[in-house]
Amino acid sequence: ESAFDFIAQDNAHAAGAVVDRILSAVEALVxxxxxxxxxxxxxxxxxxxxxxxxxxxxxxxKDHIEVLAVLHGARRWPERFE
Structure with a gap:
């Protein structure tokens, strides 16, 4: 389940705001x-x-940022990413 879908169950507007915040932060990584x-x-x-x-x-x-996952901080963290 995506972060947007999870939050949108309660508040679609808040879900959009969270996605925007995540995208802005990832753009700053560049x-x-x-x-x-x-x-x-x-x-x-x-x-x-x-x-x-x-x-x-x-x-x-070397020439880009590779986003591996967007995870909830309370979730169990994977041992590795593919």
Whole structure:
């Protein structure tokens, strides 16, 4: 289930706002790829999305950012990303 679908069950407007916040944060990663913290999974980084319970897991590649997942901070974290 996507973050949008989960939140939209209670409030579609709030779901849209959360998605916008996540997208804005990911766009900032393009300019500042090291702004997230070191990830729990080796060779990853994590960007906490301010004002939400979500965390973006990503990898910094030579010429791009690879978003691996957007996870709720309370969920069990995967041991690895494919």
């Amino acid at each position: 300019r500042h790829p090291e702004m997230g913290r070191s990830g729990r999974v080796p060779r990853t980084r994590e960007l906490v999305i301010t004002g939400t319970p979500f965390i973006v897991a990503y990898r910094v590649r």
